[in-house]
Amino acid sequence: MTVSQEKDRVLIFDTTLRDGEQSPGASMTLEEKIQVAELLDEMGVDIIEAGFPAASNGDFEAVSEIAKRVKRATVAGLARAASRDIDRAGEAVKHAERGRIHTFISTSPLHMKYKLQMEPETVYEKIIESVSRARSLVDDVEWSPEDGTRTDHDFLCRCVEAAINAGATTINIPDTVGYMVPEEYQALFAMVKERVPNSDKAVFSVHCHDDLGLAVANSLAGVAGGARQIECTINGLGERAGNAALEEIVMAIRTRGDRLSYETSINPQYLMRASKLVSAVSAFPVQYNKAIVGKNAFAHESGIHQDGMLKNAETYEIMRPEDVGVKSTSLVMGKHSGRHAFREKLVELGYELGENALEDAFRRFKDLADKKKHIFDEDIDALVEDEVSAASEVVKVIALTVIAGTGGPQKAIITLDMDGHHVTKEESGDGPVDATFNAIKALMPHEATLSLYQVHAVTEGTDAQADVSVRLEEDGKMVTGRSADTDTMVASARAYVSALNKLVTRREKSAPHAVGV
Secondary structure (H helix, E strand, C coil): CCHHHHHCECEEEECCCCCHHHCCCCCCCHHHHHHHHHHHHHHCCCEEEEECCCCCHHHHHHHHHHHHHCCCCEEEEEEECCHHHHHHHHHHHCCCCCEEEEEEEECCHHHHHHHHCCCHHHHHHHHHHHHHHHHHHCCEEEEEEECHHHCCHHHHHHHHHHHHHHCCCEEEEEECCCCCCHHHHHHHHHHHHHHCCCHHHCEEEEEEECCCCCHHHHHHHHHHCCCCEEEEEHHHCCCCCCECEHHHHHHHHHHCCCCCCCECCCCHHHHHHHHHHHHHHHCCCCCCCCCCCCCCCCEECCHHHHHHHHHCHHHCCCCCHHHHCCCCCEECCCCCCCHHHHHHHHHHCCCCCCHHHHHHHHHHHHHHHHHCCCCCHHHHHHHHHHHHHHHCCCEEEEEEEEECCCCCCEEEEEEEEECCEEEEEEEEECCHHHHHHHHHHHHCCCCCEEEEEEEEECCCCCCCCEEEEEEEEECCEEEEEEEEECCHHHHHHHHHHHHHHHHHHHHHHHCCCCCCC
């Protein structure tokens, strides 16, 4: 690798197991932490901050065990500027192939006065003392001025110079409270690197929180200002509004290489897998519209978008889903979908409809989509099968009104299309289904016996379509009608009429001159 290429390499420091786990409710077991660490190592993370060893025996054990198992990545343990913390971190990472102690102390006027209750000179001395102690235990020491972005610039430069002189090999200037805007953060790094005389002896790092939604933008701006390490977490997990999301940083660099002339060691095909694992072990769901790894990141429902995607994926996708470990683009069927996408979905499901049948099916699909939030493949199966069945029927359900409840007799008013004429009938019954079937029987008299009435949900949820099957038996022969609708009573009426239509067809075949049912 050439010197220029080396300068363009950006190290990925993952702190999911430390800063990410500090999210309220996101605690992980030892086994879960090991599982995440091994995946991070496999995907190419350069530094894994495995925990805060002095915080608890559990954290110490996790860092120690991860240090023993990780093969490629550097394993870091966090420590405050206190001898006990630093010694504990050194003990935890001593078995790592590459161990790092990451020590920190607050440097902003606000933090020094109210949090530490220490004078700046005392803080300055603590920096030299803590970094020197850490360097006596490991060769790789990172130092961070907590709330560094709100620190006086003169004092910040003085502290950075002292930390490097004491042995720090990485200097992280964190935007602890997510206060920065990109131009400001970039200028901060440029200023520190220019003013600190020994800045060339350390790698500079960014660590951004997302309180204003700028963590990823700020991280990339810091790199533009001279930083060559980015601290981030899977899914942006972290305290308050979270940290910069690793997957967004990696794919921004990869996708916009024309403007971001850097590279990372991350294999992006692990990103979705890592996202799902961290979501599962932390019990923090990933929002549907989350960049890169959200459920909708490669999903399209708008008819205009779907049409473009079917013609050329680059019309609406700036990266390939398989590049981040997603199997394929998803054309989500919903009320915004167009004919092109609907036709493609039918082909995918194995249906080939003529233009008229396609138009009828598409119309019913749109009607269904207005009633249901989510349209599943099973919904479309039921819809098309219902359409194909209805196409050959002589009698069709036009309208149905049902009056039901505990306060009186149940009634049904149904309108049927019979040979092009609309006829309506009202009947009562023992329940809404019985009333509906009685009204249909009054319009289509028959002696068939109802041997089966069955309802099941096509998909899950309260807005699921009801798939109704009706079986009628006459003279030892049986016919079955089936229909699906989000309204169970409408599906029941259509299924019953469908079965009766089949009885009519069967009678006409066996007795050509018979009239009626």
